[in-house]
Amino acid sequence: MAAEPEHSVHIKSLELERLVFFSDAVFAIAITLLVLDLRAPERTGLDPAATLGAGLAHLAPKIVSFVMSFWVVGLYWFVHHRIFRHIRRWDEGLIWLNLLLLFWVAFLPFPVSVMGSFGDQRLAVVFYAGTLLMMGLSHLLLWRHASRDNRLLDPDFDPLEHRRIWSRSAVPPIVALAVIVLAFIVPKPGMAAFGFALIWPLQRILAPRAPRAAGRVRGTAR
Amino acid sequence: MAAEPEHSVHIKSLELERLVFFSDAVFAIAITLLVLDLRAPERTGLDPAATLGAGLAHLAPKIVSFVMSFWVVGLYWFVHHRIFRHIRRWDEGLIWLNLLLLFWVAFLPFPVSVMGSFGDQRLAVVFYAGTLLMMGLSHLLLWRHASRDNRLLDPDFDPLEHRRIWSRSAVPPIVALAVIVLAFIVPKPGMAAFGFALIWPLQRILAPRAPRAAGRVRGTAR
């Protein structure tokens, strides 16, 4: 299987493409459904300008929850993108672990909705960060399943990229766990959720480096 | 048609790809829309922590309904995936039978919503299991249409895989029928719905085995 003929590579892509496509669709729908919690305030007769201004101000926590969640889901999508870039084969375990991941993606709009209304409550923060923790753990399970013994990967897979994916994929669940812990420590649990903003700098700091890693432009799948 | 030139295989994929893509999109949307029944409880002024706790507890039946339905739809998607993996040609009947299947997929959020609110009622369980029964029967019709005389299949299609798909595809509707019968027998009809969890072990038990069946890793479409 090391040197597949061109034809078989092609067909294989079709199979994996469908899995990836289905995942992308679930990601795209979940990320776009988040906005359904943001609706215009009720228009009451007297002073529409004041109603609108107060209504938008009242929606501020929901808007913050939307913005944060969009970027966290986008980040997870990028991790998923990165993992599947290297997967060349599939088995049934890959499909079920991918479904487990998509389960948490599809479930997310619910904790986001809870955060939008109860973002100052510890239970809401734990529920939200817990869902993101499970999403992160599912990513790790998926990657472990695919990469063990290079089973489902490109045969000439770069070990440096392997470590890079591990560190990238590990950051979001670790941050989610830290947010849960913080929610029990800090006096205002809602503040803990802002810890998710640490994902981006941490991923940069923890990424294993290589001379060619900076400013790479890619024209191929490697 | 047994030995198609590379070019024609390519074009054909495009045609079938669109059918498969459309199906995947409907599956992905339906599976993700299920979450729309899960919304944050209304925030009333007095004690938000208690409101949230009680609200989430109150949503428990809807959450159970969501979790179960996500996995059943995911299972059906996998069966669909499995069927179309072997389909190489199409005719108008395939398109209409596939639309019949998608009809039940698109309809499902309604019985799921009914289960979420009336999960203890016999009528709700029958309505829900009945929809899943129809979805299962549509799969069987689709597969029978495609596989009769190998009409739409890969010419060198493995007969063992044929039996495997039959037994796989037959389990969900049989379980759905059993759930409907159970709903009339057991004193608490809502319990009958948990019978759907039997799909996974039953599929394992009933699958025809072959030496190479265990732990297969696939790099090609066969």
Add this chain to the structure above:
Amino acid sequence: MAAEPEHSVHIKSLELERLVFFSDAVFAIAITLLVLDLRAPERTGLDPAATLGAGLAHLAPKIVSFVMSFWVVGLYWFVHHRIFRHIRRWDEGLIWLNLLLLFWVAFLPFPVSVMGSFGDQRLAVVFYAGTLLMMGLSHLLLWRHASRDNRLLDPDFDPLEHRRIWSRSAVPPIVALAVIVLAFIVPKPGMAAFGFALIWPLQRILAPRAPRAAGRVRGTAR
């Protein structure tokens, strides 16, 4: 351009594929959003079995509206599928006419919602059938744009298939027009909407026939 090299065919597919993909996604989302009008009835405390039974009975017009609309949209999707099977090139006009068509597809859940609540009212039937009429006319415009002088079609396009697509595409808007007229004639305007069921037999009757037309199985895009 008659004999394009393999490479250019490939790239072209990518371009058109994106157009087709976007259209499929809008079709799939619109067809699946139709179900959002079907929600579980409100659970009121006293007699849940009676509440559910009465609630489902009350939803019957919405269910009928959903079923009918799913199949009409499915039919339009199939016509779209049929048209784009023959399109090999694109220009800006194709994109805007396709967007015009998608506009009516995306708009449809609104008249479907109106039909679900006011299906016995002439205005609702006219609004609903009028939207389907516009969708059908957009299809005809799209096909006329693509097929005039074979501009965007496969160079060796079969003239019989051309007539077949015209008759197929013309049936839904003609039926929609007939439903509008009927809504002003029959004493119960809601009954007129069932005229849409005539699309299927009419398409069969009006289709130009050819010896090879019956029971065709297709492995290629021609």
Add this chain to the structure above:
Amino acid sequence: MAAEPEHSVHIKSLELERLVFFSDAVFAIAITLLVLDLRAPERTGLDPAATLGAGLAHLAPKIVSFVMSFWVVGLYWFVHHRIFRHIRRWDEGLIWLNLLLLFWVAFLPFPVSVMGSFGDQRLAVVFYAGTLLMMGLSHLLLWRHASRDNRLLDPDFDPLEHRRIWSRSAVPPIVALAVIVLAFIVPKPGMAAFGFALIWPLQRILAPRAPRAAGRVRGTAR
């Protein structure tokens, strides 16, 4: 990298295709979710014909908001389509800038909902046009990132097309800015939003022309 072997072009397409696909899905979902603000009016017992007529008339501002927004999003989708037609390579910056663009696309249903209810209020118009302004600026950032030094483009990229994309992409955000300014000048701020209709004629007027630009039919990606 100037002359890639056929195989590598292929794989690259897969990578970029996923990015483009995800974007298309978000565009398609956002454009279709806009309709969720259009629901049938509540049916009250006395005179359904009058209720429906008055209800539809009452929904007119929401319908106008839907129609305008559909076409503006469709236009942005077309600009995105046009930009990615020339992109042949990707880097991480492209992915994040594309996510920034998708953020505004996914956010749009909220300002559209606000416009539907408060379309006569200056704050609503500024909020709506501001979102479209950000969407337009994200497009410009994306294109600048991709086209600087031809980094991510087709090596033999046509400089005229470069200028054409700049002028095309610049028109929508300039118009959005003009609408914001107008909303502070004109006595009825809601009227300012109709300025978006100027995008189409302005794009035609400002497009750099070339002899072969008129009525082009494309069979290839150039």
